[in-house]
């Protein structure tokens with residue numbers, strides 16, 4: 174159907190092969206050639222690029238034992254995607270006026286996962302509807318998606334179903350997905366209970382945790398859990414027990430009230 178990109182060719186192991194420039198439904202995104210930098214942004218207007226600079230799917234170990242993985246942050250505008258990324262990358266909270274993301278920004282961070290370096294290339298998408306055609310183009314190459322809502326904003330929670338529909342349409346079937354209820358520090362303004370988030374996540378079979386970019390609650394855990402899952406998927410060592418993302422998250426997750434990251 175128009176609007177949904179064709180599937181990527183699958184490699185012999187069933188793992189998708191590296192993407193090649195391809196026509197996408199709708200207007201092509203304007204992408205700057207920035208794959209090697211530490212930060213960057215992609216705006217709606219600009220020079221069309223050959224292909225989005227996500228690390229190629231297929232999760233190879235290109236050099237120096239570093240796995241490159243693309244993680245995308247999605248969810249309504251204002252739920253805290255940019256703040257979550259800044260907290261993870263810089264350990265800081267962006268207080269003050271809200272600057273809505275235009276197009277897409279990215280940051281890289283290398284994590285050490287059980288002795289293996291995993292380079293996460295994290296794409297911070299704009300939640301605003303008018304940038305949707307830009308973000309659609311990136312789903313296909315993402316290895317993992319962090320889908321956020323704001324516990325103090327009921328509409329952002331109600332929209333999760335629509336986001337899941339969009340993910341189903343544009344992302345790869347095997348994409349690692351996690352639901353995050355952000356702004357867990359908002360005790361006064363909270364309108365979505367933790368149990369509601371848990372219930373929704375269970376319904377869709379996705380791991381869930383509440384996070385706070387402000388306090389740091391579970392922020393490192395969210396990204397580490399994703400990195401562990403991606404690393405285990407790509408290495409598949411015969412003697413290593415299978416990594417279970419759900420179990421790991423359940424075991425490690427912290428509840429609100431504490432401000433540990």
Ligand SMILES: Nc1nc2c(ncn2[C@@H]2O[C@H](COP(=O)(O)OP(=O)(O)OP(=O)(O)O)[C@@H](O)[C@H]2O)c(=O)[nH]1
Nearest residue numbers: 250251252253254255256271273274300356386387
């Ligand atoms: N209390 C609280 N406020 C937060 C938290 N995370 C983000 N905020 C605030 O929420 C507002 C929006 O945060 P952003 O990170 O810019 O939201 P976004 O999801 O990136 O929004 P778009 O770029 O428009 O998609 C800002 O004013 C932040 O200070 C959090 O964990 N707790």
Ligand SMILES: [Mg+2]
Nearest residue numbers: 254255273274
């Ligand atoms: Mg943003």
